[in-house]
Amino acid sequence: KPLGDIAPIKIGNCCWIGDNAVILAGSEICDGCVIAANSVVKDLKVDKPCLIGGVPAKVIKVF
Template sequence: MPVRIGNDVWIGSNVVVLPGVTIGDGSVVGAGSVVTKDVPENVVAVGNPCRVLRPITDRDREFYFRDRKVD
């Protein structure tokens, strides 16, 4: 049962991902989380067991890239 991790995923330290779980593109998994079920695309997920906290919005992306140059 492979673990599948999508593109542009951030996984915090000490995260445990159980076999067969898929983490969707663009998601963020908080430190110390235990991922027992699939995580959808573009969400912030945290906890034990890991749960979706909120979606990642365009406003979040603007805030992140505001002070960064992207060539």
């Protein structure tokens, strides 16, 4: 019996991922995004460069 969802994680080029950030299955992060420290990214699909943060993570600012 699977423990959870199995889905790919896609992270674009030139992304910054803060310390202790967690990126879970099904997330798609485009080029140039910044993920804040201690964030939990779950099933988030982002198509513009932006700042992502929080638990659960959401888009805070679009660049």
